[in-house]
Amino acid sequence: MRGVIMHAPGDVRVEERPNPTILEPTDAIIRAAAVCICGSDLWPYRGIEELHGPTPMGHEYVGVVEEIGPDVRNVKVGDFVVGSFVASDNTCEICQAGYPSRCVHNVMMGSVGTQAELIRIPLADGTLVATPGVPDADLIPSLLAASDVLGTGWFAAVAAEAGPGKTVAVVGDGAVGLSAILAAKQLGADRIIAMSRHADRQALAREFGATDIVEERGDAGIARIKELTNGLGAHSVVEAVGTQESMEQAIGATRPGGHIGYVGVTHGVTLDGLGLFFAEVHLFGGPAPVRRFLPELIQLIWDRRIDPGRVFDLTLPLDEAAEGYRAMDERRATKVLLTV
Amino acid sequence: MRGVIMHAPGDVRVEERPNPTILEPTDAIIRAAAVCICGSDLWPYRGIEELHGPTPMGHEYVGVVEEIGPDVRNVKVGDFVVGSFVASDNTCEICQAGYPSRCVHNVMMGSVGTQAELIRIPLADGTLVATPGVPDADLIPSLLAASDVLGTGWFAAVAAEAGPGKTVAVVGDGAVGLSAILAAKQLGADRIIAMSRHADRQALAREFGATDIVEERGDAGIARIKELTNGLGAHSVVEAVGTQESMEQAIGATRPGGHIGYVGVTHGVTLDGLGLFFAEVHLFGGPAPVRRFLPELIQLIWDRRIDPGRVFDLTLPLDEAAEGYRAMDERRATKVLLTV
Incomplete structure (x- = not known):
């Protein structure tokens, strides 16, 4: 599959990477519909945050479930899903109190790298929320926004x-x-x-x-x-x-x-x-407990009561991710959506 | 009247001071029943906070209303009253939201100096809360605690x-x-x-x-x-x-x-x-909005459901204030009550 790799500050490439596989029985694999570039992705791009070798990038995503581990119950293959930039079990005491980004089992999706065709989602039952059906194409930017900036x-x-x-x-x-x-x-x-x-x-x-x-x-x-x-x-x-x-x-x-x-x-x-x-x-x-708000935000978007996708002012295909990073770095774009 | 004056770090004296008078129509004068020494009074005592000449000390107090200005409505001469360490009008938007210590007209009682026989209370209607009657002597330490440390x-x-x-x-x-x-x-x-x-x-x-x-x-x-x-x-x-x-x-x-x-x-x-x-x-x-809690705290004390006066572990007459400061400075006492 194709995915974004940062090799050094200012050096972003879209390369062939191995397809992700189910590693834990609670994992799911999703096929991305759209991903995006975050302001925080610019820190290593600008050399403010250190890179330790070539690094898969991205933590925002929406897409369709392609495969689930044997313990996954809440989403099924074919569901269109939105997830937070932090994977969480949604059952621990901290999640239940409303702070899933600080889940005792949290996994930062930035460590997975979601700017890719296929994404492994840890703790899929806690992390992913299915939309009521397959969204119209014009809803996808807003659903993607819910994954991080809106939340x-x-x-x-x-x-x-x-x-x-x-x-x-x-x-x-x-x-x-x-x-x-x-x-x-x-x-x-x-x-x-x-x-x-x-x-x-x-x-x-x-x-x-x-x-x-x-x-x-x-x-x-x-x-x-x-x-x-x-x-x-x-x-x-x-x-x-x-x-x-x-x-x-x-x-x-x-x-x-x-x-x-x-x-x-x-x-x-x-x-x-x-x-x-x-x-x-x-x-x-602190890191926003986006998962807490996802059901409500998805419904507001689904009902077309809010249109948060308007924050995206540049849309590019995944293969042109490098131009997306440049545009955000040079402040030519507020927020870049990458279609997959 | 007698009152505590700090002349320099470590130099606390009880001296004759002019009786306070009504300066504003919203003022009251109270005759102190008991006052106390606060941990924060030790800052200038220890030279951590600068003194600008001889300074009247203290900001905690309970006592009996001796005189009221023409605009005072909520307390009358003879009432036994408790007030916060910050005088407040209790009517401004900040007071009404529950933050009287940040009242737009707030007066820090430390600038008045309450370790004295008579105390001028600005904004008496907003600041003072009368007790249900004349308190038994054993309730006075607890009522005094409500003025600052309990609140x-x-x-x-x-x-x-x-x-x-x-x-x-x-x-x-x-x-x-x-x-x-x-x-x-x-x-x-x-x-x-x-x-x-x-x-x-x-x-x-x-x-x-x-x-x-x-x-x-x-x-x-x-x-x-x-x-x-x-x-x-x-x-x-x-x-x-x-x-x-x-x-x-x-x-x-x-x-x-x-x-x-x-x-x-x-x-x-x-x-x-x-x-x-x-x-x-x-x-x-921040500085505690003690006034917000006073009615409830006074009632709890009045009903003998709480006994916060137990934090006082040394009681001295006002004239021995210097020994009270020494005892707190040397950590021989947690909190010193001065009877007036």
Whole structure:
């Protein structure tokens, strides 16, 4: 089968790889319908994260079940399925409490590498959710988004306690930030402030439900959010970038007693304990427990009530993955879908 | 009137000070029945926090209303009252959301200095809560504890979401940590693990509701908490110290998806963003919104269902405040009550 391999920073190739096989009785093999490139795939691409030899890439996926191990009960051959970027058993105490990305048996799908024709899914019963039937082609981008960016944005909005009566500010206008806007809207937030400087992303933010746009960043951005919120700050703030500046912006933009949901991976970020103490904000984040939200998200997509697939602004065949990485690295694309 | 003045690190004197007067129509003057010395009063005493000239000390108090300003409606002369260490209007949006210590008009009582015979209370209507009647003398220590340490421990337990079905770990065995144990018990926690090395504090922890004691600290303490919780960590962790080590211990002892309530003032603490991201714990803390809890806490004390005054292990007359500071500084006392 064909699959994406990163050989070195900036060096992505689509190569022939051995077909995956059932290794554990709880595994399934799926034939990918679509996969995509994540912002986090750019870390090794840019040399920020070390590669240890040629590495299969990708952790997002939708497709059709091709084979199941003898212990798999919840999905069958021929099902169209969506799964999280973390495989989970969905039965352990941590999964049952709602945190499947921290399942005691979790397997990061990035270690499998889903940018390929065939994908081995560990813990298939816990990980995969079948759609109600074979989806129309135009639903596939949205179902794929549910695999990571939508589920992550949704988690951030839930962690920030977005809902009726709340003003929600979203720091970051990438695919996750935009998805968080969509989520905040679905969760019933009164007012949604998108922090964005890019006209195209501002437009999509408004389509997804943003009521206000703030272009300022840092202290000026915080001051603007306070101006918009009676001097108090937002009730709920989503942080979807993961830099020192974006985290400080999120903390500064939240009112005392408010909630921050952060999903930007906080590489090199340090938080000042005393500043956080006197900010008096709820802080919660981490790898999103996407699996928890999948049944609900799939149904919303199936019923065409949300269209999160709009975050994909470039679609390429799997064989042109290298161009997809370049386009995201050069910021010519927000999020790249690879058809398989 | 007599009042405590700190002149320099280690130099505490009880001196004649001018009687306070009504400055704002929303002020009240109370005659203190009892006040106390807080762990945070030791910062300037130890030279960790700078003094700017002779400074009136103290922020905890109970007493009888002696005079009220023309706009005060909720308390009257003769009422026995308890107030928080932060004065608040109890009507602003932040107060109404449950965060009166961050009231938009908040006044830190430490800036007034409550270790004195008479105390001016700003925003008396929002700040003070009258007891159902004149309390028996033996209830006064508990009512005084409600003014800060009990309310702070209670907030920490609430922030950590202590409750039925939960295992709660408490880092810190000072007056606040012990109060958090009492709170977790009242809130219905199944299991309460006190982290303590001192026999006398362990004994009080058990009386307050601790089911387990862990003497280990740091990584060994975290490992012990995990051993006690099926390898997962506690659901709820209270941090009541405020050092780098105690904060890391709290984060490490919490299961993914669990909650940390931190009330130790995090002087010089820095949190690693990436570590926090992958810990995936809810983090919430700050100056405790004690006023929110006062009506409930006063009733529990009045009904003799809780006895938080037991955290006071040394009682002295106000005139011997200097000895009280010494006893706390030298760790001969956990918490000192000053009778007035």
